[in-house]
Amino acid sequence: MGFPPAVLRLSGSPRASVSRMATAGPILVLNGPNLNLLGQRQPEVYGPATLDDVVALCREAAAGYGREIDARQSNHEGVLIDWIHEAREGASGVVINPGGYSHTSVALRDALATLGVPVVEVHVSNIHGREVFRHRSLVSPVADGVICGLGVDGYRAAVDWICRRQRGSGSVAE
Numbered sequence: 001m002g003f004p005p006a007v008l009r010l011s012g013s014p015r016a017s018v019s020r021m022a023t024a025g026p027i028l029v030l031n032g033p034n035l036n037l038l039g040q041r042q043p044e045v046y047g048p049a050t051l052d053d054v055v056a057l058c059r060e061a062a063a064g065y066g067r068e069i070d071a072r073q074s075n076h077e078g079v080l081i082d083w084i085h086e087a088r089e090g091a092s093g094v095v096i097n098p099g100g101y102s103h104t105s106v107a108l109r110d111a112l113a114t115l116g117v118p119v120v121e122v123h124v125s126n127i128h129g130r131e132v133f134r135h136r137s138l139v140s141p142v143a144d145g146v147i148c149g150l151g152v153d154g155y156r157a158a159v160d161w162i163c164r165r166q167r168g169s170g171s172v173a174e
């Protein structure tokens with residue numbers, strides 16, 4: 001059975017619920033290769049919003065819960081991995097659009113699998129309605145939820161979900 005045009009799969013996986021919930025730290029919003037070109041790149045696929053717009057809407061969503069965003073973008077796999085390692089120390093959650101690395105990077109997946117905070121994978125486009133090579137994400141199995149096809153609103157939904165599930169947990173609990 002295929003996915004409908006817009007896919008929102010958010011599961012409360014045991015991984016995040018048993019994990020370290022450090023809600024004091026910022027939510028890391030990580031964007032991978034070519035996402036710096038949002039708004040210019042294939043607007044018929046990715047829409048008119050820019051990466052700055054994405055960051056602004058994430059900050060707005062987080063601010064509603066008194067939370068902060070740490071937004072970063074890189075075109076380099078190793079840099080993204082280093083930032084995920086950094087997130088192990090202080091981030092309270094990760095929203096990641098791995099771009100093309102979603103479909104190729106075992107290393108990125110392995111880095112994400114080391115995290116003990118909620119991870120949501122976001123794709124602006126509906127990857128399941130596009131080329132077959134985009135249908136499989138190596139990252140999805142280690143994410144708590146996957147949102148695709150909602151345009152940049154998917155980022156807002158991801159931040160909102162992390163904030164909601166951590167609301168009230170306040171402090172670090174092992």
Ligand SMILES: O=C1C[C@@](O)(C(=O)O)C[C@@H](O)[C@@H]1O
Nearest residue numbers: 034097099100123124125134
């Ligand atoms: O760079 C991207 C963007 C994307 O992650 C998205 O947001 O829809 C989908 C990927 O297949 C593509 O390589």
